[in-house]
Amino acid sequence: MATAASPGKRMATSQKVLIGIVVLYVTLLVAVPVLALFPKAFSHGLVAVVQSLVQKDALVALRLTVLLALIAVVINAVFGLVLAMVLVRQNFWGKSVVNAIINLPFVVSPVIVGFMFLVLFGKNGWFEPVVNSLGFRVVFSWPGMMLATIFVSLPFVCREVMPVLQEQGIEHEQAAYTLGASRWQTFWRVTLPGVRRALLYGVTLTFARAMGEFGAIMVVGGALIGKTETSTLYIFRALEERMYVAGYSAALLLAVISFATLILLELSKRREVKD
């Protein structure tokens, strides 16, 4: 392995080879598939894409997707912050277990996530009597999908904020206390501004993850057209029904939204570096 700092012809060659391998790998694995989507979606022209995107089903699905993602963002931002504060600033019995549990949504299969809420709220489920007596439905309805979306995107805010909170230490907060600031004032004026970049970062990841969820909401929501069909479910149905332009266009839209999210992230990173 060569280093940037080590001069010499031989190293330059090995350097070139390694860079070449990596660039080729990333291009073939990631860039080419992403780019392949574009000509395919536009194969029937721009008008067809726009027409398929403004169809009622597509719009209803997109609205539900964005709504679910926004709810997940708000809830996980608040609870993610609370979790991060508790895990970084407090010591209690079982803390390491809690710390590990937060990672579970990263690795539990989306199908199992949907299934979990199906078991919990569905027929003979533990919470079925409670929900029935309150008179609303969770399974095959939006509350179930909301729970699933919150679950899959739960760790992001917490995981982004924790290291920053840790690094920030408590001295800034103590300084604020000695200057007469109350706990609340200190949180809003010192702690929160200190982690705002990480929070933004976590929120963006939460949003992207929530927008893209598919398996979990399929299982718990039942993919009822016009009711519990999100954009990803709409794409899936479109492909099965051979409405290819509709499917590809919606996929392109989601990809573009994800891409925009990513650019936003990069920009916030850049600004961070500048400061």
Next chain:
Amino acid sequence: MAVVVAPQQVPIPKARGERPWGAWGLRTIALVYLALMIVVPLSAVVAEGLSGGLGGLWHDLNKFSAQGALFLTLWTGAIMTVINVVMGTLTAYVLVRYQFPGKALLNAIIDMPVAIPTLVSGLMLVILLGPQEVIGKWLDAVGIHIIFNWPAIVIALLFTTFPLVVRAVQPVLEELEIDQEEAAYSLGATQWQTFRHVMLPALRPAVISGGLLTFARALGEFGSIVLVAGNLPGKTLTAPVYILGEIESGSPRSASAMSLVLLTISFVMIILLDWLQRRRMARRD
């Protein structure tokens, strides 16, 4: 990408004066939230899977289609993890140590699989390699069948998990100052010796963490696989797709039995991850 890295533990000062109430309240909110959102739902599936006792569990799993699905998921996951660990580490190394045009772009592209919905990722692979497409046709003619076959599963998993190893190794490599490498060179070590004996030991925990996370993610992957795999029982049907089939055909017990197996493996991975990270932190102190 939010790689699962627990931050360094520092001693926490004891609560002061009036603090305990506020601290208690926050902690209760946090723990109740986690219990309701994660622990209770998972327990429900575990309870369902065990409702027929261990015998029932074995009966549910002792089917050709179930075992085939599990086996397929495990070995495609393992192959893919090895590839991702090697390429991910190499990518991280190149990104941290070398300067070259387009580096920022490359760095940004790596995060794309996280942002792009998994179903869309699967769709992209179908478009690229599907039997009706240019490349797919050509490959078919040469006798290489990717889509609806196991290589498609491996490629889809590589796509979706690509950032995990890169983003686990990258920060550690950045922290590892170039001094150590230069010290090794000045002591007469070759590039390979330096990588093998100086860099790798320092990177190993991060590489293993990234690998564990990759494997755990792969076991559960659904969106990208359901489109590309073909889903033939015993041949190209992975465990998550199998679970979906069991749910749809109205056998929740069978679905929860398989869920229980996958969850157990995920738990073990998470615990290993946690243990690795804590050991790394302990060493750093």
Next chain:
Amino acid sequence: MSVVVKNLDKKFGSFGAVNNVSFEVQEGELAALLGPSGAGKSTILRMIGGLEQPDTGTIELDGVDVSRMSPQQRGAGFVFQSYALFKHMTITQNIAFGLEVRHVAKNEVRERVRELLNLVKLDGYGNHYPSQLSGGQRQRVALARALAPRPRVMLLDEPFGALDARVRVELREWIRRLHDDVHVTSIFVTHDQEEALEISDKIVVINEGNVEQIGSPSDLYDRPATPFVASFIGPINVFKGEAAEGKATFGHMSVPLPRSMEQATGAVDVFIRPFDFFMSTEGHDGRGVEAKVQRVALIGGSVKLSLVLFGGERVEVQLDREHFGSLDIEVGEEVWLTPKAAKVFSKAHQPLA
């Protein structure tokens, strides 16, 4: 305002960080908590500021027991070793923070910030961020920020710890002048005895969580109460000796025991400062002892000599440059040393002289 600390105790687990510490600081005094790192001095300061709770003991500010009060209620200005400036705020916003959280009127805040920027000589830096300032400038911002709400007492934790040598010296002189202007009761923590001796009115020497001695700089230098204080404050030579017949004898030298302890016998430690030797090229009175010069180093206006006694013991002697010049000594030559003053401690750490 006066600060009274009574019987302060603090344990971290089983480790007694602070043991039964008591001291007083008078209105307007600049006091130093001096001791080696890990001695517990920062913990004491943090307990005064309310950032740490004592296990037992009380802290009084102006006669009021504040031991159980929150830091907000105590109104002590605290300057952290790392400065703890708010990175996301400008210098002006940092200084204004303590006033804004108290809802002081806007124009009053602006006036006070201007006044403080001027006081710490940072006019024109108001719109900078902490990351754009040097270490010494950040330290001054931290001071201004703590001073803004007009604290009744200032607590400074290793205020010069993170600065390089030259800035340290400049800043501590400046702090002394500032203290003389503002005249707020101040306590600062340091491990640097030179720093403490130079600017404080009173020094509390802390070692392993205990108070070793409280006194003015000259008290500590001239009349150390314990061997620890004697060896911690200023360079000093330590000899093992025997007390008998009103004298403490060590090697070929001896010093008289003080009148109060004339009867003492047994093992003693004798402490002699490098300046407290009389040196000559000839022996006299039989009191002096022969030594060989090993190294000569010029340090500004004085000369530091390293010598070896016949017994092999090393001695450091410091002379002013004029005297050294008149002796005309070179490395390798032999000279005679006579102690002019010494502190003698018995093994039980009782000061005898």
